[in-house]
Every structure is written in structure tokens, then in C-alpha cells.
Amino acid sequence: MIYITEQEFKRIIGLFSGTVFRTAMCYVKNKSDADDIMQDVFLKLYTYGGKFESDNHTKAWLIRVTANSCKNLLKSHWHRFRLPIEKAENIPAEQAESDYLLSVIMKLGQKNRTVLYMHYYEGCSVKEIAELTGMTETAVTSQLYRGRKRLKQLLLKEGYDE
Amino acid sequence: MNNKEIFNKAFSCLTPLTDNETIFKNVTERAEKMNNKRKISIKKPVSVLLAAALGITAATVTAGAAAGWDFNGAFSKIFDNTGSFNERDDSFRAEPFDFEKYYKPIDSTYTFEGFTMNIKGIACDGIAARLIYEIIIDDPSLIPEYQLDEYENGYYSNVTKGLSIFASVIRKNDDNSFVTPINTSPVFNGNTGVGTIGITAPMDGLAGKTLEFYFMFEDVGNPNYFEKATEEVTIDFVGETECIRLSPEADITLTRCSDGEPADLTLHEICISPLSASITVGNGEIYYPNRHHGFEKHEFGITLSDGTYIDFNSYSHIYGLMVNPDEKRVSLPRIFDYGIDISNVASVTVGDITIPVEHSKPEAFDFQKYGKELDLHYNFENYQLHIKGISADRTTAYILYDVIFNENFDYAPREGWSDWELRAIIDTKEKDGTRTPCNLISVNQNRYSFYGMVSLGHTESTLEGRIITMDFGSLYRGIPSKSQKDDNYYSNSEILECDIAVEIPVDFLLCENVIDKELSEKISLNYYENGTKTSKQCVLKSVSATPFSWEIYVETGRSFGKADCYDADITFNFADGTALNVPRNDQHIKHIGKSSAYNGIFEEPINPEDIVSVTICGTTVPLK
Numbered sequence: 001m002i003y004i005t006e007q008e009f010k011r012i013i014g015l016f017s018g019t020v021f022r023t024a025m026c027y028v029k030n031k032s033d034a035d036d037i038m039q040d041v042f043l044k045l046y047t048y049g050g051k052f053e054s055d056n057h058t059k060a061w062l063i064r065v066t067a068n069s070c071k072n073l074l075k076s077h078w079h080r081f082r083l084p085i086e087k088a089e090n091i092p093a094e095q096a097e098s099d100y101l102l103s104v105i106m107k108l109g110q111k112n113r114t115v116l117y118m119h120y121y122e123g124c125s126v127k128e129i130a131e132l133t134g135m136t137e138t139a140v141t142s143q144l145y146r147g148r149k150r151l152k153q154l155l156l157k158e159g160y161d162e
Numbered sequence: 163m164n165n166k167e168i169f170n171k172a173f174s175c176l177t178p179l180t181d182n183e184t185i186f187k188n189v190t191e192r193a194e195k196m197n198n199k200r201k202i203s204i205k206k207p208v209s210v211l212l213a214a215a216l217g218i219t220a221a222t223v224t225a226g227a228a229a230g231w232d233f234n235g236a237f238s239k240i241f242d243n244t245g246s247f248n249e250r251d252d253s254f255r256a257e258p259f260d261f262e263k264y265y266k267p268i269d270s271t272y273t274f275e276g277f278t279m280n281i282k283g284i285a286c287d288g289i290a291a292r293l294i295y296e297i298i299i300d301d302p303s304l305i306p307e308y309q310l311d312e313y314e315n316g317y318y319s320n321v322t323k324g325l326s327i328f329a330s331v332i333r334k335n336d337d338n339s340f341v342t343p344i345n346t347s348p349v350f351n352g353n354t355g356v357g358t359i360g361i362t363a364p365m366d367g368l369a370g371k372t373l374e375f376y377f378m379f380e381d382v383g384n385p386n387y388f389e390k391a392t393e394e395v396t397i398d399f400v401g402e403t404e405c406i407r408l409s410p411e412a413d414i415t416l417t418r419c420s421d422g423e424p425a426d427l428t429l430h431e432i433c434i435s436p437l438s439a440s441i442t443v444g445n446g447e448i449y450y451p452n453r454h455h456g457f458e459k460h461e462f463g464i465t466l467s468d469g470t471y472i473d474f475n476s477y478s479h480i481y482g483l484m485v486n487p488d489e490k491r492v493s494l495p496r497i498f499d500y501g502i503d504i505s506n507v508a509s510v511t512v513g514d515i516t517i518p519v520e521h522s523k524p525e526a527f528d529f530q531k532y533g534k535e536l537d538l539h540y541n542f543e544n545y546q547l548h549i550k551g552i553s554a555d556r557t558t559a560y561i562l563y564d565v566i567f568n569e570n571f572d573y574a575p576r577e578g579w580s581d582w583e584l585r586a587i588i589d590t591k592e593k594d595g596t597r598t599p600c601n602l603i604s605v606n607q608n609r610y611s612f613y614g615m616v617s618l619g620h621t622e623s624t625l626e627g628r629i630i631t632m633d634f635g636s637l638y639r640g641i642p643s644k645s646q647k648d649d650n651y652y653s654n655s656e657i658l659e660c661d662i663a664v665e666i667p668v669d670f671l672l673c674e675n676v677i678d679k680e681l682s683e684k685i686s687l688n689y690y691e692n693g694t695k696t697s698k699q700c701v702l703k704s705v706s707a708t709p710f711s712w713e714i715y716v717e718t719g720r721s722f723g724k725a726d727c728y729d730a731d732i733t734f735n736f737a738d739g740t741a742l743n744v745p746r747n748d749q750h751i752k753h754i755g756k757s758s759a760y761n762g763i764f765e766e767p768i769n770p771e772d773i774v775s776v777t778i779c780g781t782t783v784p785l786k
Contacts, residue, residue: 006190010182010186013182013186014182017178017182020178021178022173022176025176034178038180038185039180039192042185043189046189046193047516048511048514048516051471068424068514071415071423071424097171098176099175102173102176105169116169120165120166120168120169120170121169134458135422148165151165151168155168
């Protein structure tokens with residue numbers, strides 16, 4: 001049974017497809033899998049019978065479901081690994097720097113990566129990240145601290161000028 | 163670049179491979195395919211009685227049970243937190259709910275030094291029980307003061323001053339096994355407080371179980387103060403237990419508390435009552451030796467028909483889990499802090515799954531399902547006769563007809579006069595039926611609705627293929643005669659002619675037995691031998707019923723002589739607690755070798771699906 005209008009569904013896709021995709025990327029590290037997961041997540045939203053109080057509520061739900069879907073995929077025996085981003089060629093310089101930074105970020109541990117992404121890109125608070133990921137706030141704080149430290153080490157190692 | 167700039171730069175160019183329009187198209191097409199391919203199987207609609215599912219026989223709470231105790235008032239006192247004790251989402255408060263169906267009063271009083279405890283009663287469904295008690299404190303120094311300590315799912319209340327109450331529960335039937343209860347500390351208003359002790363049921367339910375509630379009372383300010391009380395309660399009461407019970411058999415992923423890892427499971431069952439809710443999951447491999455290994459908080463709630471979503475995470479304590487190692491399943495029960503009215507649930511959500519809930523209400527018997535519409539109209543001077551339809555089983559037929567008075571005719575009731583009556587003879591063409599008068603069913607302004615009936619009685623014959631004749635004589639009303647010796651029933655009457663004859667062929671589907679139960683139950687029948695009444699053991703072999711008639715088949719174990727006679731007191735018992743006794747004069751009895759067949763016609767058509775049991779000479783045999 002469908003509980004959302006087409007118009008509303010399109011609006012939500014427009015607002016959050018990027019968020020879902022990028023969140024999935026933090027977990028699975030490749031675009032094809034992230035894209036598949038994104039569509040799965042929107043399918044779940046489409047058939048979800050609950051009501052959302054606000055767009056923020058919807059976003060939190062989407063991120064949470066994305067995280068769970070990614071974890072399931074990573075546990076799956078059939079997890080595929082396609083086209084690592086570091087093998088992409090012939091891309092514009094601007095995008096080359098973005099991809100380079102992304103590849104460094106992708107070298108972080110999954111929890112570090114996810115927590116840092118939610119904090120710095122999505123602007124989530126420690127409390128919000130804890131609720132979205134199911135971690136305790138203490139664990140989130142710890143992951144943020146370690147993630148920042150590790151990221152700095154990686155960037156310096158790669159010769160990235162601060 | 164700072165970290166924020168790094169992440170912005172890294173992720174801003176990261177866009178989905180699929181554009182939004184295609185996402186929409188793919189998702190809606192997949193949803194359509196899913197809808198057509200696989201339905202979440204709903205095993206039973208909302209109206210199923212959990213009592214039947216758990217093997218509990220239904221019985222009403224005895225009259226007077228509520229005397230002196232206001233159920234709704236008691237529960238609202240406990241659960242209507244004003245925010246001073248527990249912080250809860252105030253967006254929802256349970257609507258006034260009738261707990262009487264789930265409640266057994268106890269009214270035990272214990273008097274201690276400085277206070278009195280009154281155990282008021284216990285509320286119970288198939289999943290949980292909640293004992294309710296009242297504390298009246300005489301010694302002001304015992305009035306408790308609380309400190310709230312936060313934990314992951316809410317607040318603990320610690321007594322910092324005054325009376326501290328601790329309760330434990332023992333299941334007496336299960337080798338005195340301990341049950342860890344949920345203690346809801348008393349909420350005080352002045353010197354009177356109301357508290358509850360909640361427990362969840364074991365896998366085999368609570369029905370018939372005896373629980374011992376053991377209370378310990380201490381004074382935080384006086385280490386030497388100690389009192390105790392024990393109350394044994396047997397769950398032998400049952401009201402009808404309404405429950406939403408679904409068997410989705412759907413895939414679900416929950417996160418294990420033990421290691422934070424996802425577990426791919428099958429959601430086997432969802433069960434919701436006004437007092438509690440649970441899900442049962444498993445994956446064929448799961449087995450938790452430790453009762454406290456559960457799953458992290460997951461979406462679980464209901465959407466009402468008005469769109470309101472009730473998130474169970476806000477209104478209940480998750481209470482460990484119940485392990486069924488044989489079936490490799492675990493049930494995750496939670497007891498609501500509030501009673502929830504579940505009569506308007508539109509869907510249930512667990513994790514990412516939403517399941518619609520169908521509400522089926524018992525419907526009045528549809529006569530025309532086993533008959534046909536006739537729609538015959540006959541006009542008379544002051545009224546119209548409308549023969550609407552006929553419905554029948556093998557031996558008995560009911561015909562429905564209306565008398566519609568003309569508006570300019572004075573048909574209105576008169577004081578001292580009877581209702582309008584329709585005089586008709588309804589029989590088969592062979593004139594071998596048993597006839598009843600035309601009975602008035604209802605009056606709606608100028609429309610009077612009647613039914614008439616004809617039955618072949620106890621016979622191997624059938625109405626199928628026969629012709630039923632209806633000879634209408636007159637429509638009349640009158641002033642009943644005062645003396646029963648009067649030849650004329652009415653001292654005065656108003657008669658309208660209705661002289662027509664109608665033939666109705668029985669050429670439609672006849673109603674088969676709705677109840678057709680094979681049995682082998684020992685019963686007793688009244689036995690008369692040479693005029694002396696005794697009792698004889700027999701075996702009830704079958705009970706069958708249509709909306710119009712019934713038959714009971716009994717093995718007596720002996721052949722009959724002329725002087726022998728069995729008869730039976732027969733009562734049909736309905737789900738709503740009412741009963742229909744069949745007078746002996748209305749029973750047909752046929753002795754066949756060493757067996758007897760009793761049959762008869764219901765006084766008026768009934769819905770056989772409402773029959774739950776039959777009582778024969780004091781022995782009640784369940785039929786469901």
C-alpha cells in the first residue's frame with residue numbers, strides 16, 4: 001500500500017537523493033552500490049506507512065535506513081566492488097581535486113568516515129549522529145576525534161598542503 | 163582548508179548516478195510489481211478474539227466486579243503523568259479506555275505501621291499483566307520523595323526519602339520461577355499513591371497461572387523499618403481480549419545489542435493489545451541464552467485511521483525478550499505505560515515494514531445469500547404488499563415481506579390496539595409443512611416488515627425443487643379481548659382485505675450447515691423408563707446448524723422399546739454471552755437404532771457463526 005503522494009515523493013527525492021547517495025558512499029565506497037542502495041531506500045520510503053513531522057525528520061529517517069541498508073549489503077556474500085573511484089580517468093581538474101579528497105576520506109575507517117561526513121557535510125550534531133547511527137554520544141565524540149586525527153595524518157602523508 | 167571545507171569539496175561533486183526522475187520511475191514501478199507479486203499475509207483480522215487463540219474460554223467479568231472501583235479513574239491516575247515524574251511526549255494521551263474487560267478486582271488490604279496498602283486488582287491480556295495497588299500513608303515521614311536518574315530509555319526514580327517499595331513476582335505454576343517485574347513507583351497525591359507492578363507472560367501465556375506478588379517496604383530514613391506483604395493472584399478471569407495479531411512472515415533487519423551488528427531476521431508475528439505489544443522474530447539460527455540480549459531500539463508503532471502515529475518507543479518499556487529455543491524465535495514484548503485504544507488501527511509499522519490492518523465487523527446474516535430476491539408488488543386499496551425475498555435451508559424457508567401503507571391512510575398506532583398483523587398461510591404445495599404466523603420484525607413510519615416461515619420439520623425430504631404457496635387473507639389490528647375464554651381474540655378490529663395467493667418455486671441455492679461439527683463427547687440425557695426419569699450416559703456425535711434450524715445426533719447405545727424415551731434440555735450459547743434454550747415441544751426426535759437425532763427450528767433466524775457451544779442436560783460442549 002502506498003501512503004505518499006507522487007508529488008510529495010518527487011519533492012523528497014529532489015531534496016534528499018544526494019544525501020542518501022553520499023551517506024551510502026560513506027559505507028560502500030563505490031558509486032554503483034551506493035546508487036542501488038539509494039533506490040532501495042526510496043522504495044522503502046515510498047511504501048513506508050509512517051508520518052514525518054518535518055523534512056528534518058524525513059532526512060533522519062532516510063539516513064538511518066540508508067545506514068542499515070549499507071550494513072546489510074556489506075554483510076552480504078554477494079557484495080560487489082565496482083569501479084573504485086581512484087581508477088577513474090579523464091576527469092576535470094576541479095573534480096580531480098574533489099575525487100582526490102574523497103579518495104583520502106575513503107581511506108578512513110567506516111565509522112570515522114560516516115561520523116565525519118554527517119558532522120561536516122550534513123551538519124549533524126553529536127546527538128543527532130548518535131540517534132542516526134545507533135552509537136552512543138560518547139562513541140560519536142570519540143570517532144570524531146580519532147577521525148579528524150587520522151584524516152590529518154592521511155592528508156599530510158599524501159602531501160596535501162593544509 | 164579546514165575539515166568542513168575538505169568535506170564540502172570532497173562530497174559536493176558526488177552525485178547519484180541515477181537522476182531524480184528515473185529514481186521516481188524505478189521506485190514506483192518496483193512498488194507496483196511488489197504489490198502484485200507478494201502480499202504480506204494477514205492471517206486474522208482485528209476482530210479475532212485472542213482468548214480463542216490462546217485457548218482461553220471466554221467468560222464475562224462477573225457482575226458487580228466494578229463496584230466501588232472506578233477503573234478508568236484508577237488507570238488515569240497512574241498513567242496520566244503530568245511531567246513532574248517522568249518526561250514523556252505529551253502529544254499523545256490515551257483516550258478513556260474501558261479496562262473492565264481486562265480487569266479483575268482483588269481488594270486486599272494490608273495494614274502496616276504508618277501506612278496501608280490496598281491491592282486493587284490486576285489487568286491482564288495474553289502478553290502482560292499489571293497489578294494495581296494503592297498506598298495510603300498515615301505517617302507523614304513515610305511520604306516518599308524521588309530523584310530522577312536518566313538512563314538510555316527514560317528515567318529511573320530513586321527514593322531519597324520516605325517509603326521505598328520493591329516488588330518481585332513468582333510464577334507458582336512454573337516451579338516457583340522468578341519473574342523480573344516492571345515496578346512503576348506510586349504516584350502520590352497528598353498521602354495517597356497509586357502504583358503498578360507489570361510483568362510479561364511466558365511463552366505459554368498467563369491464563370490459569372498463579373502469580374505471587376511479594377512486596378518489601380523500607381524507610382530510606384530508617385534502616386530498621388521493614389515490612390512485607392504477599393499476594394497470590396490466579397489469572398482465572400477472562401474478558402474478551404481484543405488483540406491485533408498479524409503474521410507478516412516478512413524480512414526485517416534489527417541491530418543486536420550484544421555487538422551492534424545487524425541481524426537479518428524474519429518477522430513472524432506482531433501482537434498488540436491495549437496493554438502491551440510484542441514482535442516475534444527469528445532466522446532459523448538465532449538463539450539467545452541470555453534473556454537480556456535483545457535488539458536496539460527499532461521502529462514500532464501503529465497508525466490510526468485518522469492518521470495519528472503512535473510510536474511505541476515513547477509509551478512503553480521494552481522488557482527483555484522471550485526465547486523459544488525449539489522454534490528458534492524470540493519475542494520482544496513491551497508493556498505500555500498507557501492503555502491504548504486499538505480499535506481504530508489502520509496499520510502497524512515495525513522497522514521498515516508497514517502492514518495494513520483489516521477491521522472486519524460481524525455482519526448480520528445475509529438472508530439473500532441463500533435465497534433469492536422476489537420483489538413482488540401487489541396493490542390494495544390502502545396499502546401495498548411487497549414480497550421481498552425468500553431464504554431457506556434444506557427443510558425450512560423464511561419469506562420476508564413488507565406492508566407499505568398509503569400516506570393518506572390512518573395507519574398510525576392507536577392506544578389500546580395491537581400492531582398490524584398479516585394473516586397468511588404459508589405451506590408447500592403438498593401442504594406438508596409446519597407454519598408460523600407472520601411475525602412483525604420492524605416498523606419504519608408507514609412500512610411494516612414481516613416474516614413468515616414454513617418448515618418440513620424432521621424429515622429426509624427437502625424443499626429443493628418444491629413450490630411454496632402463500633395464501634394471504636387479511637391485514638388487521640384490533641383491541642385484544644380481556645378474557646381468554648372469548649371466542650373472538652379481538653373485541654374490535656380493523657380489517658383490510660389481502661386476498662391473494664402467491665407461489666414461489668424453491669429453485670435457488672439452499673443454505674448448507676454453517677456449523678457441522680463431528681464430536682465424540684460424553685453427555686447425559688434425560689431418560690424416562692415407565693414414567694420414571696433418570697439420567698443416561700450417551701455420546702454426542704455431531705451438532706449442525708443453519709441460520710434456521712439445528713440438529714444434534716446422539717449415540718445412546720441401546721435400542722428403544724415403546725416405553726423408552728430420551729429427551730434433552732438443549733441450549734445454544736452465543737459469543738456475546740446470551741443463550742437460546744430450545745423448548746422440548748419445539749424439538750423433533752427420531753430414534754434410529756441405537757442413536758437419536760434431535761432437530762428443530764430456531765425461533766427466529768440466527769447467525770450460526772455466533773454459536774460457541776451447546777449445553778445438553780447440563781454438559782456444555784464447545785463448538786469452536
